[in-house]
Amino acid sequence: xxxxxxxxxxxxxxxxxxxxxxxxxxxxxxxxxxxxxxxxxxxxxxxxxxxxxxxxxxxxxxxxxxxxxxxxxxxxxxxxxxxxxxxxxxxxxxxxxxxxxxxxxxxxxx
Amino acid sequence: xxxxxxxxxxxxxxxxxxxxxxxxxxxxxxxxxxxxxxxxxxxxxxxxxxxxxxxxxxxxxxxxxxxxxxxxxxxxxxxxxxxxxxxxxxxxxxxxxxxxxxxxxxxxxxxxx
Numbered sequence: 035x036x037x038x039x040x041x042x043x044x045x046x047x048x049x050x051x052x053x054x055x056x057x058x059x060x061x062x063x064x065x066x067x068x069x070x071x072x073x074x075x076x077x078x079x080x081x082x083x084x085x086x087x088x089x090x091x092x093x094x095x096x097x098x099x100x101x102x103x104x105x106x107x108x109x110x111x112x113x114x115x116x117x118x119x120x121x122x123x124x125x126x127x128x129x130x131x132x133x134x135x136x137x138x139x140x141x142x143x144x
Numbered sequence: 145x146x147x148x149x150x151x152x153x154x155x156x157x158x159x160x161x162x163x164x165x166x167x168x169x170x171x172x173x174x175x176x177x178x179x180x181x182x183x184x185x186x187x188x189x190x191x192x193x194x195x196x197x198x199x200x201x202x203x204x205x206x207x208x209x210x211x212x213x214x215x216x217x218x219x220x221x222x223x224x225x226x227x228x229x230x231x232x233x234x235x236x237x238x239x240x241x242x243x244x245x246x247x248x249x250x251x252x253x254x255x256x257x
Contacts, residue, residue, distance in 0.1 A: 037188075038186075040186075050153075051228070065233075067245055068249075074250075074251075075250050076148075076150075076248030076249050076250045076251050077235075077248050078248070079245045079246070079247065083244040122186050123188075131177070131189040132189070132198065132246070134186030134187045135183060135186050136184075136186055136187070137184075
């Protein structure tokens with residue numbers, strides 16, 4: 035199956051720093067999703083984006099649906115230790131399966 | 145509602161044995177999905193149901209895999225004649241038609257020895 039390109043693969047940051055990650059696809063999607071996964075658990079939905087150019091926030095998290103509809107971005111401001119985990123993007127079209135990225139592993143150093 | 149529930153959480157089986165996993169979706173959700181996730185990778189789509197109808201199957205779903213959702217509520221995923229390559233986390237998710245963004249369960253981790 036298709037996997038989206040996600041970067042960076044891993045990040046080590048100091049508590050309080052901002053984080054940026056992105057996801058690209060060779061296909062056009064009409065929906066982008068961002069999930070966070072803790073070890074041994076299923077992914078948890080953070081943000082859903084439905085329109086090209088859309089910018090959506092959820093607390094300290096902000097995600098954007100790229101204008102080309104082939105990419106998306108996630109920013110985390112003022113990181114805290116509980117932000118540690120693996121972040122996955124997922125792209126799809128309404129009613130069909132979603133394709134997931136390879137994940138960005140985030141480590142926050144107190 | 146406690147969300148999407150999967151059972152068992154962990155399963156260790158010998159190669160060649162059959163295994164069955166169960167998923168109970170959020171009660172009002174009519175779509176149910178199965179994904180597989182191997183270490184260091186994102187989830188990969190296996191199949192999905194709308195109510196009791198299985199609408200799409202991935203090429204990853206070999207003939208040793210079968211999924212059912214007989215009454216449009218819970219679903220089972222069976223793997224026959226397990227192989228070591230089947231070792232993975234099997235994730236179930238559910239959603240409402242017309243609403244994107246699945247809710248995932250905690251997964252079943254399968255280890256084939």
